[in-house]
Amino acid sequence: MRLLVIGAVAAGTSAAAKARRNDDDAEIVIYEKDRDISYSGCGLPYYIGKEIEDIGELTPRDSSFFKKKYNIDVFTGHEVLNINSDLKEVSVLNLSTNEVFKDNYDKLIIATGASPFVPPIEGIDKNNVFFLRNVQSARNIRDYIDNKKPKNAVIVGTGFIGFEMLENLICDGINVTIVEMQNKITPNLDEDMALFLENTLLKKNINIIKNSTIVKIDDESVTLNDNTVLKSDMVIMATGVRPNTELAREAGIEVGVTKAIKVNNKMETNITDIYACGDCIETFSSITGKPVYKPLGSTANKTGRIAGDNATNGNLEYKGNLGTGIFKLFDLTIANTGLSEKEAIQEGYEIQICHNIKPDKPAYFNGKEMVIKAIADKNTEKILGVQIVGYEGVDKRIDVFATLITYGAKVDELFHLDLAYAPPFSTTKDPVHYTGMILDNALNNNRKIITPKQLRKLVTENEKVQIVDARVSKQYDQAHVEDAVNIPHSNLRESMENVDKDSVVVTYCNKGVTGNATQNIFINHGYKKVYNLSGGYKFYKGSK
Structure with a gap:
């Protein structure tokens, strides 16, 4: 059996590795148009900020590694131009020689990922404008900072990448202004939690401009839609990504309502023997069952493994996701899982909300407060979603909540969780316990x-x-x-x-x-x- 994989980052390499574990006799080939493979995209901002000195730590695997360990042939600098599903073949361009050749497959896995959204801004193609999406873009940003020594920068967007870049540029001594087109920062937080985070950042003298867009970029400034001019030697565009679906669409592969490739829970597309996984696909919410587009590294690895399994006669199935996310911002940690308040209302839930402010551990162990917003369904009393802004211990709590939501826990069950306790790690009643108590009292005890x-x-x-x-x-x-x-x-x-x-x-x-x-x-x-x-x-x- 000959298996071709298009794309060699998280999803593609995960798919190929799982396929090899299932079938040691299969011919497995990966084509990747970039030169770097299997890298940690989420670590790139920390290389730019020099928290990670050697970018090689983010790219530990190369083509020779996959050949030696898995007997998988990985061809970098090779772009797949089209797919002919009738003949079961692909056309491939060798970007070094400009040679075009054809290759055949029995099974095909598409893991083409996503690309940055490029808004129509005058000057966006200037040399001081950067999109952080792959290893080379991180190298380019790092080289620009080292060689040009910019004093002022503008970051467009307040998602994970935008805020992670904010921290790392400031740590480089650069004066940074962050511009957000929405009326609130951080798309993964509700308005009240976003405001709480914003006010916390303002105390740290972070420059934030909301309800604004850039209309022009010059060498030393940017102009906003209200004609405000900001000093800027460099611009980081963190405006989100769009799934790379052109190759699939041209081959007759169906895309879903989110404009990403539509797959079933086995990662099968509408064309027999063609699978898709990673940032190019549409997944679904494990709460509502409805389609969602969640381009996350964790999701890419899972869906890649499932695609590789089913392409080699396995039976793994995708169970959906909660969109669980977390990011670091200076000494703060921001996390979310499940539905937001806005999403829950849009889905027709009658909801109960609570905001719980508790330390991660006792004051005598330097505990710091976290704010937990929890959303529950009044009818079933199940937890629907949680958002946390805090310092230490946020990762532990968000993972507990994600597990609770996954298995349909009701609010009264949170109090009875036998969570680990010792003063260096938690309070006797954990913030998770308190959240359950507050919601249970509100729903059942007239509080x-x-x-x-x-x-x-x-x-x-x-x-x-x-x-x-x-x-x-x-x-x-x-x-x-x-x-x-x-x-x-x-x-x-x-x-x-x-x-x-x-x-x-x-x-x-x-x-x-x-x-x-x-x-x-x-x-x-x-x-x-x-x-x-x-x-x-x-x-x-x-x-x-």
Whole structure:
């Protein structure tokens, strides 16, 4: 059996390696138009920032490695020009010699990846404009910084690559402005969590311009759509990627609603004996079952393995994804999994939200707070999605939540998880436990939560609402929610007669715990409509 693979990065090499494990007699050939293969694309920003000195650490495998270990022939600098599925052959261009030749296959795997989206901007083809997509582009950026010594840079886009480049350019001593066309940063966060992150970054003197696009790039400046001119010796375009589907479409292979190649759960396309995997394919949400486009390295490796297995008579099936992502930004860690609030509402879920602010470990072990936003389905009480902005320990918690969502956990089950505890690693009740407790209380024990956004709307609509600040007077005097009255928790029982039982009562403290205790007292004294402010004043202020 002769297996051809088009593309030799994460998905293609994973597919070929799995195929070899299944069939030691198969002829396996990979064609790759680039010169680097099987590299860690996610590590490229850290090579640019010199956190990784040798780019060879990101490209540990070459063609000789695959030949020696797997008996797989990898031809770099070879571009597949077209696919003839009737004859089961491909035309290949040797980019070094310009020779075009044909090769035949019994099974074909397409792993053509994705390419950066190039917006129509005057000057985008200048030598000081860069798209970070492969090893050579990382080398080019590093060489430009070393040789040209830029003082000012503009990054367009606030996704993973944009923010990772922000950190590494600043660490190089470059003054950076980040430009985002949307009204919020970070596409993987809801607006409230994005605002909380933005306010945290502003305290670090990060320059962020939202609701803006670049219309012109010059050698030492860029011009925005409102005619603002920014100093800029270099521009990093982090505007996202688009799946490389032209080769597949020309061969009659179907693309899906996301404009990526449509495959089934075995990575089979609509044409017999042709499979596809990696950043060029459309996958599906394991929550909704609907098509999604999630170009992630983890997904590429999984789908590559499944394609290679089924191309060699295996039976692996793809189970869907949650779009779980995580990235580092200075000392911060930002992560998400599952549906966002916006996505859950669009899917028709009736949702319960909570914001939980807890340290990753005790203060005496230098614990730092993380903000966890969790979204649950009110009807099934299952967790739908989680977003976290914090410092240490975020990776551990997001992986726990991803596992819980994958297996359909309900909110009341989170409290009963037997998670590892010791003071250097966690608090006795982990932030995961607290998240479950808050949601369970809101759904089942009449401990209702109101988000900052909901509270602002309630006040705007002139509802009869009384906001009670349960903190000590000194904290209230420093700053408080508009129109709130200060009744410290310790004085509440003596002063609560001043709060109208027929009104909506909203309690809050700094982060939510004392606000909840105050809420309990009101409820136990016969108040019927009592809410605790989700995330307390800290999140209220941080998400404005």
